[in-house]
Amino acid sequence: MVAEHANLHEIPYDHDGRSDALAAVYYTDQNVMKAEVHDLLYNTWQFVCHISDVDQEGTYFAFSLHGQEYFLVRGHDGTLRGFHNVCPHRGHRLVDGSGQKSRIVCPYHAWTFDLDGSLRGARGIDRRSAVQKHKLLPIRVDTVLGFVFVSANLDIAPLAEYAPGMAAQMLRACPDLPNYVVNRDGAEFGHTYMCAANWKVMLDNYLECYHCQMAHPDFNDMMAIGDSTFALFPNYTYQHAPTKMKAETAAFPLDLEHDVLVGEFWWMFPNITFGQFPGTQNFYVSRFDPLEPGLTSRYTVSLHPKEPTDPGAPERDRLRSVWTTTVVSQEDKALCENVQRGMSQRAFQNGWYVTAPEDHGVSEHAMRHFHDLYRTWADRALGPVAR
Numbered sequence: 275m276v277a278e279h280a281n282l283h284e285i286p287y288d289h290d291g292r293s294d295a296l297a298a299v300y301y302t303d304q305n306v307m308k309a310e311v312h313d314l315l316y317n318t319w320q321f322v323c324h325i326s327d328v329d330q331e332g333t334y335f336a337f338s339l340h341g342q343e344y345f346l347v348r349g350h351d352g353t354l355r356g357f358h359n360v361c362p363h364r365g366h367r368l369v370d371g372s373g374q375k376s377r378i379v380c381p382y383h384a385w386t387f388d389l390d391g392s393l394r395g396a397r398g399i400d401r402r403s404a405v406q407k408h409k410l411l412p413i414r415v416d417t418v419l420g421f422v423f424v425s426a427n428l429d430i431a432p433l434a435e436y437a438p439g440m441a442a443q444m445l446r447a448c449p450d451l452p453n454y455v456v457n458r459d460g461a462e463f464g465h466t467y468m469c470a471a472n473w474k475v476m477l478d479n480y481l482e483c484y485h486c487q488m489a490h491p492d493f494n495d496m497m498a499i500g501d502s503t504f505a506l507f508p509n510y511t512y513q514h515a516p517t518k519m520k521a522e523t524a525a526f527p528l529d530l531e532h533d534v535l536v537g538e539f540w541w542m543f544p545n546i547t548f549g550q551f552p553g554t555q556n557f558y559v560s561r562f563d564p565l566e567p568g569l570t571s572r573y574t575v576s577l578h579p580k581e582p583t584d585p586g587a588p589e590r591d592r593l594r595s596v597w598t599t600t601v602v603s604q605e606d607k608a609l610c611e612n613v614q615r616g617m618s619q620r621a622f623q624n625g626w627y628v629t630a631p632e633d634h635g636v637s638e639h640a641m642r643h644f645h646d647l648y649r650t651w652a653d654r655a656l657g658p659v660a661r
């Protein structure tokens with residue numbers, strides 16, 4: 275099955291039998307989380323918004339990521355740029371919310387910046403020397419199929435190199451994605467919710483479907499979980515999850531002519547997921563933000579076609595929304611919160627990967643891929659916290 279979806283970048287499954295999962299201390303320790311926030315998340319690509327939020331000259335969008343404040347702004351030259359949202363004069367925040375501006379004027383002492391970040395005027399100081407000395411500190415900005423990402427790491431590889439082949443896979447799964455619009459009413463994926471678990475517990479849960487038969491009876495009725503496949507790539511994974519191709523399911527109804535009948539899900543290191551869920555046409559991206567070692571906020575933006583695909587689509591959309599919000603998300607939240615308690619039990623040192631390359635429906639090699647990448651970072655940034 276995997277070969278069908280493989281491309282040049284696929285990482286072959288490794289049979290060396292490594293089975294010890296990441297030690298529990300990585301899920302509970304305050305210093306581990308501080309390093310994740312200040313080093314790992316600060317230096318990797320983080321999802322911010324959809325390109326339609328910043329598509330006009332002068333449109334800006336202020337946001338915070340893991341305690342740091344930034345904004346995006348589209349310049350007079352049409353380039354989308356990102357900056358730290360802090361004035362070099364005294365540290366006041368430069369812009370709030372979103373809107374449109376022809377230049378950035380600091381609300382404190384009115385230092386004025388062009389949309390490319392250069393200082394245009396500062397009362398009381400010689401402009402030429404000030405312009406050279408002070409400008410807004412930039413961040414990196416990149417997009418994948420309309421999703422805007424930033425990184426404070428100015429040396430990070432562009433997304434096309436960071437996750438090679440991922441955009442092509444998404445386009446193959448959803449050829450009309452570039453024309454999709456943000457689903458501003460969608461409750462299921464268009465919202466932020468909290469989970470009392472470590473962000474990695476939530477992603478571990480996302481990256482395996484070993485639990486699906488036991489823990490998601492409705493989902494299990496809709497999906498052919500035994501036919502699921504997980505493929506590994508540099509900095510990302512891809513899951514192909516076919517439905518049973520039946521119209522009536524215990525989860526929500528599917529229209530076999532108009533709906534998505536194969537779930538396709540991606541995870542990008544470290545804390546980003548993308549997917550196309552079965553049901554009415556859709557595509558979403560999520561970012562998992564650690565607030566505390568045992569508390570995570572999941573922020574999601576979902577897209578859909580400009581017009582419904584058929585007269586029944588809005589009602590099917592509503593039924594899926596009710597189900598994802600009240601059933602499957604709640605099931606996963608309860609699992610993750612329960613596991614987080616387990617992470618602080620003295621009897622639990624680390625978990626165990628079930629890796630069954632001949633049976634992807636129960637295999638956890640995608641989760642192991644996440645941990646392999648995480649360990650590479652942790653060994654450098656943290657040293658041996660636990661073995």
Ligand code: FES
Pocket residue numbers: 361362363364365366380381382383384385
């Ligand atoms: S803090 Fe911005 S102009 Fe003084």
Ligand SMILES: [Fe+2]
Pocket residue numbers: 479485486490606
């Ligand atoms: Fe789940």
